Amino acid sequence: MKKVFIDGETGTTGLQVRERLVNHPEIEVISIDPEKKRDVEEKRRLMKEADVTVLCLPDDAAKDTVALAQEEGCRVLDASSVHRVAEGWVYGMAELDQSQRQQIQQAQFVSNPGCYPTGIILLLKPLVEQGLLAADGHYTVNAISGYTGGGKQLIERYESDETAPTYATYGLNFKHKHLPEIQKWSQLTHTPIFIPSVGDFAQGMLISIPLTLTNGMTGEALHQVLTSTYAAESFVTVHPFNEVKDSHAPFLTPHGLENTNQVELAVFASEDGQSVVLSAKLDNLGKGASGAAVQNLNLMLGCQEDLAVEL
Structure with a gap:
């Protein structure tokens, strides 16, 4: 089983990503203790344990978590808007062109489209x-x-x-x-x-x-x-x-x-x-948020692309 940490799993997008992943046959969701959700070291530990961390956070909070990911070399799928045109990030729209799926599969950092x-x-x-x-x-x-x-x-x-x-x-x-x-x-x-x-x-x-x-x-x-x-x-x-x-x-x-x-x-x-x-x-x-996020997770983790993308 691949492990996914959803940072911000109680928000609208985070809840829907988690709900889709509950029935995913190849992904296990790992969660942070609600009392430690602002604990940087606990977040760092979970990011290191996860195969991919999904950010369902406001833009400024997403920037802070990405800084941790860069320090630790973790893979990130960011559902905020802050990295969608940023250098070093792959745009997470598999249908964009013929090379996009491979880029998403290989990327360390993927930005989920708006x-x-x-x-x-x-x-x-x-x-x-x-x-x-x-x-x-x-x-x-x-x-x-x-x-x-x-x-x-x-x-x-x-x-x-x-x-x-x-x-x-x-x-x-x-x-x-x-x-x-x-x-x-x-x-x-x-x-x-x-x-x-x-x-x-x-x-x-x-x-x-x-x-x-x-x-x-x-x-x-x-x-x-x-x-x-x-x-x-x-x-x-x-x-x-x-x-x-x-x-x-x-x-x-x-x-x-x-x-x-x-x-x-x-x-x-x-x-x-x-x-x-x-x-x-x-x-x-x-497709405008959590469905696309799970589609991107499937690509990043080598799973069948359509697994658990719909509720």
């Missing part, structure tokens, strides 16, 4: 890389997530305060922490305009990227590239062109993938073909 960036990058990166969309284009991303993506304080507000908003847009200072990650891994020259929102539902995420096509480009061409790029992927599905595959059709909703590690991509085009919307749906706590 929830919003997961869908955005899966949509934009292959289209930019293959020249269908301009790397120096100016893109806008609209997205909505369940309130669990906001952590303990937002969860408490929505689950105890009847006045919590049904729908609310945020990130209006144009400095959302996901922006560097989105720009780098989508291979964009310019920072996109990112408009995230939160809804009065626990889990689920829907991302929309509107485009105006020029130079003879078509929605069908974009769809074909996405389809061919992810044809062999277990966790990424590309729906038929211009079809809404949703139990709430004709509405496209954030719902239907809760507690899974799946991402559903879609392309919709106007009749004249010049206006297009790229769409991604996923669970903000699944």
Whole structure:
């Protein structure tokens, strides 16, 4: 059995990672005594005992724990946002390109992707890389997530305060922490305009990227590239062109993938073909957080990639 220490196992992501690993046939979770969770030496001991330490911590706390890992030569999977564009870290999105799985398998330090960036990058990166969309284009991303993506304080507000908003847009200072990650891994020259929102539902995420096509480009061409790029992927599905595959059709909703590690991509085009919307749906706590973390752990530890990734 491989051993995994979850530093921050009582947080939203930590709890879900642990819940998935409880039934993992090849991984044993080792835990810190709650009374010693701030004891640096106890944390150091557990990190040395573990094959991989998963960080489910706020950014500043993650930095401190990584410093310990560097001292001891431990392997780390960081679910915080602090190392997603950092030198010396492998980005933990196995579907990013053909070499990414091997890089994750061999890495000492892996950064787990953010929830919003997961869908955005899966949509934009292959289209930019293959020249269908301009790397120096100016893109806008609209997205909505369940309130669990906001952590303990937002969860408490929505689950105890009847006045919590049904729908609310945020990130209006144009400095959302996901922006560097989105720009780098989508291979964009310019920072996109990112408009995230939160809804009065626990889990689920829907991302929309509107485009105006020029130079003879078509929605069908974009769809074909996405389809061919992810044809062999277990966790990424590309729906038929211009079809809404949703139990709430004709509405496209954030719902239907809760507690899974799946991402559903879609392309919709106007009749004249010049206006297009790229769409991604996923669970903000699944493929957007803990599901992806377990997928990365499987790769790092030499396990079958799909073991225990879904609740």
